[in-house]
Amino acid sequence: MKDKAMSREYEVVVCGGGPGGVAAAIAAARLGARTCLIERYGHLGGLATGGLVILIPHLSGGTQLQEVKGICWEVIEYLDKMGGALHPLQEELGKDDVETVNKWEHYFSVVVEGRVRMSVYTDPEALKYVLQELLKESGVDLILHSLIVDVLTEGDRISAVITYSKSGRQVIKGEIFVDATGDGDVMAAAGEDFVTEWDPSNRSSTVALVFRLGNVDTEEFFKYKRSNFNTYAQLMEELRQKVGFRALPMPSWRKDVVWVNNWMAGIDPLDVMDLTRAETEIRKASVVIYEFLKANVPGFQRSFILDTAPQLGIRGSRRLIGRYVLTKEDIYKGEKFPDTVAVFPPIEHNVSEQYPYVYFPLRALLPRKTRNLIVAGRCFSSDGWFNDLYNLITHCFCMGQAAGTAAALAVDRKQDLQEVDIGALRASLLNQGVFLGE
């Protein structure tokens, strides 16, 4: 194909439009950096929309305090205005009384060890709209339908990414690059070291093709589950044996829609034939799962397959080996790094009474070689155990906000990312309403 010559130049080039990329682009543009976001598909949100992953969990950790705010919460407040989110009220956070717990008991990640957390069920179509509007309001240039296929480098810096689209090959130049492709495509192309191994017991070693069922009576489903807990568990085990992997219906932001999450093992997310196998085998199984639910579980009798995710659900692929590698031990140490840029309530309640939070240092987003590259999202530098727990949408939004802020500061001060003043970076994040554990 003949290339339509296009060479654009930006200060910050964000690669990938999932939660990590969108937050990075918004943060960088709001701080005045000329920013673009490049996305291979025609919509924003990554797995949170295209993957039909419609749960943004653990914005709070079981107390009355909601720790995660910033761009992640801004998105949810925007969704609320559109009626595109379902979550507990602020005054319900931390509650453990029977009435409140019963209200939320079927909503995975809302009631954790008997207490209510801020976990949000979203409408993926509304989320696509909200992310697009927030990018536009922030002044980000959006380049959709463009797959990043390579990088151009000069010494230890990236000078441009190469995209491929219906316009042919194009060159997008920049000063700072954010790899938010989820799979770490840019860092890999730049020659950074990474790992791809996952322990088979990690959730992130599996892939999914999420699908949704419409016209479900979730009240009837919940009632059945509550009074037939063991029978339901046996049915789900029977279904697992029938299709060869676990599949579970999960509630959504609407009472008549469920999303069916699933976990297929043995797929290499960087092998196109494995991706093809996962897509086709899970699609085939989705009909079996649907018919099984319809025949056996009250509430599904009049349901239908509403849609399957346009994007295969990759839970984990490349992980950067960066300037700091977060490990399982870091979860339990509660170490406050001097360069902490994101802080989260633990996924498991009370991992440590003494250290109630999990800390992310900037170094876990910085590669070892390339001086003008930062990662944001699930490819952050970590072992499989840490990544498995803290690669959720909430965490990716927050990593993105930190990465975009660091990128804008580097541009403003004409510095490499490794030289960014940590005090100024943290001050800017606090100013944006980000919780840093204080």
Ligand SMILES: Cc1cc2nc3c(=O)[nH]c(=O)nc-3n(C[C@H](O)[C@H](O)[C@H](O)COP(=O)(O)OP(=O)(O)OC[C@H]3O[C@@H](n4cnc5c(N)ncnc54)[C@H](O)[C@@H]3O)c2cc1C
């Ligand atoms: C089935 C499933 C269930 C999950 N359940 C939950 C859950 O309940 N709650 C939760 O919070 N998290 C859940 N997760 C995890 C969560 O969805 C992801 O970890 C999170 O979305 C990662 O965000 P990200 O921005 O790093 O990457 P992604 O969401 O993967 O976004 C990356 C973006 O980059 C684009 N891109 C990739 N490569 C290129 C390229 N070469 N050129 C241009 N664009 C590119 C992609 O199209 C995509 O838009 C689940 C994941 C899966 C798969």
